[in-house]
Amino acid sequence: MKRQRGIALMLVLWVLTLLTVMAVSMTTAQRTEMALTENHVATTRFRLLSDAAIAYTALRFLMPDAIQDEPPALELDDETAESAEWRPNGAPHRWRFAGTELTISVMNELSRLNLNQTEPTVLTSLLEILGVSEDAAAQLADAIADWRDEDDLTQLNGAEDDDYRDAGAAIGAKDGPFVAVEELRQVLGMTQEIYRRLAPEVTVEGEGADPELAFASPAILAATQGISLEDAQLQIVERDTTTVPGARGPRAANRGGPLYRILVTDDIAGQRGRRMEALMELMPGQQPPYLVHWRRFNPLREAE
Template sequence: MRGGKGKIHHECRQRGIALVLVLWVIVLLSIIAGAMSMTQRTGVMMTGNIRQEREARALLNAGLNFMALMLERRNRPVEDNPWPVDGRLHPFSFRGRILWIGAAPEEARIDLNQARDEVLLGLFRSIGLEEDQALALRDAILDWRDKDNSRHAEGAEDRDYRSEGRPIGARDSRFLSVEELQQVLGMTPEVYKKLVGALTVDARQRTVNPAFASREVLLAVPGVTPEEVDEYIAQRRQAREQGLPVPMPAFGGAFFKNSMGTRYRLFAELDLADGKKAQAEMVVDTRKKTRKGYMVLQKKFGKPGSLGRAMLPQEEG
């Protein structure tokens, strides 16, 4: 009897162990199934995001290309051209979607390679930099773009970059892009974000076209007051509403030139399904053509804020 009870106890113990093992296997299979399900969901989401991004880029490209085509009509009367070169965004329907497209002369921005010292300083003040930070950044930019290794009073040359653990040093040549400004000693992401919409390397001139310039650019004029700038912006808006030529400001003197030039910045914006926006911009030279149209000097895609301001819509409603 005692042996029979031991045998029964042994069998019960084996069954118990087997049950525990089965339960552990079930738990492991559940974990694996959950992980696979999560991986599949993530894959589906990534696929959806990639599809949305590709679709957005295709639509934005269509908007930019259409706006480039409309540059051929830039000298026609406004009533004969729904997409004028006026620095503002206008609706454009394509494949059942509404895009907002527009164009402005590149001369509406301050050329980073041509700007005078006092204009750069005025621009930095206009975005709220303290005087010492504005002077240091101005001088660092001058040291970056000049050919010598002589340091401006508050600037930065190779030895300053090396002391900050940046062995490449100053370029000692012209900026190739506005993005390069982020490599200048003293530049921060916050300051760059405020500056990017006011600067260019493609205007190739020291003057600015005030009819399309942003408030930050207008405030860069040495000695100008915010009240004078706001009064001019109101005059500019009123002239457009009445279909009249935009007047020249009473301030600025030789800094301003009412010239359209040959280079234009085109802009496209699209509302996405998730409530966000996608943007793109392209700079073209109408004086030069390729088999595909005007020569493209640069093209960028990004989220709102990463490309700077969308020309004048926020300013002029």
């Protein structure tokens, strides 16, 4: 009898253990499913907020010069207060919409160096300003030129198909224009660190070799003007000063365009949040008045 009771007790304990494991597994699965659902909802919400931010930015830049310094007459949020002029120089603007505070930065796309038009000497200067050694900068600039040109003649420090083959690369030089900045990753000699620094300064949009300096970054200004980065930064501080003591009345605003790079972030308390980068083209007088060429969510961070 005692033996039967012992066996029964063991069976009961075994069943209880099995039920406990099943309960824990179900709880874990439910928590995982809830976390995935919450993340999906948050991601979808951020995508919609990003579209709203793009539309708001388009409105800001489509407004007449005389009212650019005044906030749009929109019922957005009681906590939305944006009275500063928006210029496409990368300055961050806090914007609150639908109970969420976002940061919007706008950059004039044609104030970047054109990868398909810029001379290797200017690319070399830019790379040096970004911290690349003199020799490595010259080699990489010539490799970029060899990547985009249609011939198989190697620049002084460049790289054509044989050089890629010798380096064990799966492909050779493209011998055609860049269609995306990301192609830089395939250029011989390009590292992740150099790409991280260079990508925010270049573009494949437009046809001219000369960037619009009115909104250029310090690195672009220094590389194209042959000045130090420190002098370029001082010039930009003076350039971007929009207020004059004692001045009154509206002022004509130079807003560049028509292509703008927009970065929307929802970083909270210094933590890394969601990010959206988009290329927008303004088309005043047309319907729709703006066009989004592409969007990228969680793009490469310049500060990483």
